[in-house]
Amino acid sequence: MDLVNYSIEIGGLLRVIDTKHSKIINQFYSPQNLTGPSINILLLLENEGPLRVGDIGAELNMVDSNVSAICSRLEKMDLVSRVRVKDDQRVVQIQLTETANERMQDIRSNVGDFQQLFVKNASPQDLEDILNGLKKLENLLDNVLREKTE
Numbered sequence: 001m002d003l004v005n006y007s008i009e010i011g012g013l014l015r016v017i018d019t020k021h022s023k024i025i026n027q028f029y030s031p032q033n034l035t036g037p038s039i040n041i042l043l044l045l046e047n048e049g050p051l052r053v054g055d056i057g058a059e060l061n062m063v064d065s066n067v068s069a070i071c072s073r074l075e076k077m078d079l080v081s082r083v084r085v086k087d088d089q090r091v092v093q094i095q096l097t098e099t100a101n102e103r104m105q106d107i108r109s110n111v112g113d114f115q116q117l118f119v120k121n122a123s124p125q126d127l128e129d130i131l132n133g134l135k136k137l138e139n140l141l142d143n144v145l146r147e148k149t150e
Contacts, residue, residue: 010137028114032107033077037062038070039111042079042096045103050083050095079103 001009025036034042040060045051048059057064071094074080074086078099085091096104119127 003086025114028117032103034069034107037066038074039107041067041074041094041115042100042104042107043071043111045080045094045096045100050093052091052093056094074100 022036026103029035032039041056043060044056051059053064053067053139054064056062056071057067060067069078072081075082077099078097080094081097082092083095085093
């Protein structure tokens with residue numbers, strides 16, 4: 001296979017995988033009325049405590065504007081609140097509400113169920129191979145980005 005065909009096939013697979021993954025996640029978390037990214041934000045806040053939008057974005061590799069929009073939706077659902085830091089009123093952090101804290105056990109359970117379903121038909125070696133392949137692809141893309149910015 002020549003390089004052009006590799007690029008086309010890789011691009012196509014990435015789109016198909018992303019679409020299928022998003023569809024499965026959205027169907028799986030729809031009973032919670034949450035999306036995959038919103039679940040990730042809630043889990044991060046539960047583990048780390050209050051964080052700035054920029055810190056959430058950096059941790060989850062998301063654009064700050066998307067994080068802010070998701071947090072606004074979560075705020076309307078009474079799952080997060082925005083609070084100003086006492087020492088520096090310019091800094092706003094996102095934190096879980098009491099409602100979210102009450103729902104986190106169900107959310108974590110739902111995440112665990114999804115993870116079990118996700119890996120049900122995969123061996124540990126399959127998972128390792130997938131992870132290694134994705135890391136290689138990420139490294140290749142990092143190299144392309146570095147070369148384009150030089």
